[in-house]
Every structure is written in structure tokens, then in C-alpha cells.
Amino acid sequence: MAKTYGILTLNKISSVGLKRLPTASYRIGNDIAEPDAILVRSQNMHEMDIPASVLAIARAGAGTNNVPVAQMSARGVPVFNAAGANANAVKELVITGMLLASRNIVPALGFVASLQGDDASLHKQVEDGKKHYAGIELRGRTLGVIGLGAIGRLVADAAIRLGMNVIGFDPEITVDAAWSLPSQVKKANTVEELLKHSDFVTLHVPLLPATKGLINEKRVQTMKSGSVLLNFARDAIVDEAAVLAGLASKHLRGYVCDFPTAQAQGQAGIIALPHLGASTEEAEDNCAMMVADQVRDYLEHGNLVNTVNFPTLVMARESNYRLAIANANVPNMLGQISSTLAGAGINIHTMMNKSRGEMAYTLVDVDSLVPAEVIAQLAAIPGVLKVRDLPLDTK
Ligand SMILES: NC(=O)C1=CN([C@@H]2O[C@H](COP(=O)(O)OP(=O)(O)OC[C@H]3O[C@@H](n4cnc5c(N)ncnc54)[C@H](O)[C@@H]3O)[C@@H](O)[C@H]2O)C=CC1
Numbered sequence: 001m002a003k004t005y006g007i008l009t010l011n012k013i014s015s016v017g018l019k020r021l022p023t024a025s026y027r028i029g030n031d032i033a034e035p036d037a038i039l040v041r042s043q044n045m046h047e048m049d050i051p052a053s054v055l056a057i058a059r060a061g062a063g064t065n066n067v068p069v070a071q072m073s074a075r076g077v078p079v080f081n082a083a084g085a086n087a088n089a090v091k092e093l094v095i096t097g098m099l100l101a102s103r104n105i106v107p108a109l110g111f112v113a114s115l116q117g118d119d120a121s122l123h124k125q126v127e128d129g130k131k132h133y134a135g136i137e138l139r140g141r142t143l144g145v146i147g148l149g150a151i152g153r154l155v156a157d158a159a160i161r162l163g164m165n166v167i168g169f170d171p172e173i174t175v176d177a178a179w180s181l182p183s184q185v186k187k188a189n190t191v192e193e194l195l196k197h198s199d200f201v202t203l204h205v206p207l208l209p210a211t212k213g214l215i216n217e218k219r220v221q222t223m224k225s226g227s228v229l230l231n232f233a234r235d236a237i238v239d240e241a242a243v244l245a246g247l248a249s250k251h252l253r254g255y256v257c258d259f260p261t262a263q264a265q266g267q268a269g270i271i272a273l274p275h276l277g278a279s280t281e282e283a284e285d286n287c288a289m290m291v292a293d294q295v296r297d298y299l300e301h302g303n304l305v306n307t308v309n310f311p312t313l314v315m316a317r318e319s320n321y322r323l324a325i326a327n328a329n330v331p332n333m334l335g336q337i338s339s340t341l342a343g344a345g346i347n348i349h350t351m352m353n354k355s356r357g358e359m360a361y362t363l364v365d366v367d368s369l370v371p372a373e374v375i376a377q378l379a380a381i382p383g384v385l386k387v388r389d390l391p392l393d394t395k
């Protein structure tokens with residue numbers, strides 16, 4: 001009988017993506033017991049008892065801080081994400097956020113909603129009151145972008161097209177990202193240098209130990225007087241109390257974020273959206289399609305694309321028998337894998353191995369069926385974390 005897979009969904013994942021997993025071989029739902037893979041958006045998985053059956057976790061979005069990545073690495077389980085698939089949606093909301101703040105749109109709408117009377121009275125109140133909501137223009141002002149990945153780059157490009165000057169900071173920028181950055185983006189050597197010169201500062205870094213509290217009390221004070229901070233990355237990247245103090249003293253003009261909190265509710269200068277950055281039809285479909293394809297390719301063929309904890313490794317099928325081995329990046333793993341197979345009389349057709357940090361991954365196409373006892377021997381090699389037997393279904 002052909003192999004079937006169980007996919008547990010922890011959040012609502014777009015049906016456009018789920019349809020890429022054929023119903024003949026994939027059972028998908030929010031109540032799948034012993035799933036082969038989990039698809040998730042923002043649900044916090046840190047306290048979850050993740051079943052031993054799970055071979056892959058895929059975040060239908062960018063940030064994987066809600067997934068216990070280190071725990072999954074130790075189990076040899078890749079954590080995929082949908083790199084860049086929602087970047088345009090976030091970019092458009094960041095631009096919206098800058099405009100909301102620069103033109104005082106939120107209080108202005110509140111003012112209009114509060115008006116009462118006939119047309120003539122409304123007209124008078126509008127013309128008398130509008131002076132309180134006069135704003136500033138974006139053109140000619142400076143935007144500082146911290147984190148020039150998929151989102152930061154698009155925001156930088158859009159801001160330049162609006163006539164803004166852009167300064168960027170990203171000490172870990174990839175070569176590809178640097179090439180795709182508009183040439184007008186000026187490089188800041190430190191966060192402080194960027195903050196000192198920016199009228200708007202937008203954050204597009206992942207939440208990591210190194211980025212937690214990136215904007216703290218001292219850095220709020222370093223920001224230009226009258227500047228606006230935008231946080232569509234993660235709440236914990238900003239020390240919100242420091243920002244509230246900056247708003248209260250009028251040092252900051254505004255804080256636009258995607259992460260409402262109790263302490264910031266109703267505070268002047270705060271514009272908090274309900275984590276809407278990636279909530280567009282297009283982004284939800286793109287993310288779901290991307291992770292569905294990645295998970296299917298991994299479950300059926302062992303290929304790895306877009307994981308946050310494993311190397312990228314894709315190998316065309318060259319025989320009907322394939323082993324996929326997740327292992328620690330330590331010496332002599334390949335030697336032990338090859339000699340175990342040779343000892344069992346199994347000929348290696350093609351073998352590829354790649355490493356990333358502490359993790360390594362090996363795909364081996366062999367010329368004959370691998371008996372269960374050989375799989376057990378491979379799994380028993382110290383440092384081997386998971387061995388998967390992936391014969392092609394040739395019936
Ligand atoms: N509000 C929302 O709905 C959404 C929020 N996000 C958040 O935005 C984050 C960024 O997303 P992408 O741009 O797609 O990710 P990405 O991985 O393409 O880019 C992140 C960039 O941050 C840089 N970086 C890392 N540490 C840094 C540091 N200490 N200082 C400066 N730069 C640093 C990296 O080098 C990389 O270029 C996600 O991790 C997620 O937390 C992403 C999508 C939607």
C-alpha cells in the first residue's frame with residue numbers, strides 16, 4: 001500500500017497551500033494523532049509536547065521564535081519557514097504605518113468619529129479642528145532600517161521611491177541581499193549611528209537573544225527628537241517601557257507596532273495593530289504554498305530547502321532507494337555511514353552531505369533495498385540523529 005502522511009495544522013493555513021498535498025496520500029487536520037509534520041503560524045509551540053512521530057515542522061511565515069528549534073535540532077527534525085513569502089505584505093503595512101504616524105491619521109479619525117451635528121456644523125468643526133492634526137511629509141526625511149533581509153530590503157526600496165533617504169544596518173547581511181539593495185541605501189556602522197540620523201526607524205530583525213531589547217532606554221534617548229519607531233518584527237525586540245517614557249516626554253513622536261500590550265493600550269502616540277503584517281490573502285497563500293511544497297519534498301524525497309536549522313540539500317533521484325540521515329556535524333560520520341552500508345553489501349549510487357553549524361545532513365541513493373537491521377545499525381552510530389528510509393513508490 002502506498003505510504004500516507006499525517007499533517008497536523010496548529011493555525012489556519014491557507015487552503016491554496018494545503019491543496020498542494022494530494023488527498024490520496026495526505027491526511028490534514030487540527031486533530032491528527034502521531035503526525036509526520038506540523039504546519040504552524042504564530043501558535044507558541046514551546047510548551048507543547050511534540051509527538052515523537054514528527055519528522056518536520058513548517059512555519060507558514062518568517063519568524064520561528066514560536067518553535068523550539070534547538071529541541072527539534074537535537075531530534076534531527078528540520079524546522080522550515082516561508083522565507084520572503086510574506087515580505088511584500090509587511091512592507092505595505094510598514095509604509096502604511098509611517099503614513100498613519102506622519103499624518104496623525106488615528107487621532108484625526110477619532111476626531112471625525114466624535115463629531116455631531118448637521119452638515120454645516122460638521123463643516124465648521126472640521127475646518128476649526130483640522131489644525132490639530134497637521135502632519136509632516138515623508139519625502140526628504142530619513143528612514144533607518146535595522147535588518148536588511150527579505151522585508152527590510154523591500155521597505156528600503158519603497159521608501160526611496162517615496163523620496164526618502166534610507167540608512168541601513170545589518171552586520172550579517174548576505175551577499176545576495178547586499179546585491180539586491182538599492183544603491184542609494186547608506187550603510188550605518190552601528191545602531192547608534194543609524195538612530196542619530198533617522199526620522200523614522202523600522203525594525204526587521206528576527207527575535208534572537210542578540211536582538212531581544214535591541215531598542216532599550218539608552219537607544220531611545222539616542223533617537224532623533226520627534227522621530228517615529230516602527231516595530232513589525234517582534235514585541236520583545238523593543239523595551240516598551242522605554243518607548244512609552246520617550247513618548248511621554250515627547251522625545252518620540254510615535255510608536256507604530258504590530259503587537260498590542262496592556263501597558264501600551266490607549267497611550268498617546270501608540271498605534272498598535274493586531275499582528276496584521278502577514279495577514280493578506282496573497283501572503284497567506286504564498287506562505288502556505290511554499291511550506292506545503294517544502295514539507296512534501298522533504299517527506300517524500302528528503303530534500304531540504306528553507307530550513308532554519310539544517311543546510312540546504314537537494315538531490316535528484318538517481319535510484320529507487322534513498323536514505324536521509326540527519327547527524328551531528330562531527331568527524332567521520334560519512335566514513336561510518338559508508339562502511340555500514342558496504343558491510344551490508346549495499347552499493348552507494350550517489351551521496352551528498354552538507355553541514356550548517358552543529359547540524360549536518362546526508363542523502364544517500366543506493367542500488368538496493370536497505371534492510372531494517374541496516375537502518376537500525378545506521379541509527380545506532382553515535383551522532384546520527386535520525387535515519388529515514390525513502391524508497392520510491394514504483395507501483
Ligand atoms: N508582523 C508580522 O506579521 C511579521 C513579522 N515578521 C518578523 O520580521 C522578521 C524579519 O523577517 P524577514 O525580513 O522575512 O527575515 P530575514 O531573515 O529575511 O531578514 C532578517 C535580517 O535581519 C538581519 N539581522 C539579524 N540579526 C541582526 C542584528 N542584530 N542587527 C541587524 N540585523 C540583523 C539578518 O542578517 C537578516 O538580513 C521575522 O523574523 C519576524 O520576526 C515577519 C513577517 C511578518
Ligand SMILES: O=C(O)C(=O)COP(=O)(O)O
Nearest residue numbers: 041042061062063278279
Ligand atoms: O511571518 C511571521 O513571522 C509573522 O509574524 C506572521 O505571523 P502570522 O503567520 O500572521 O501569524
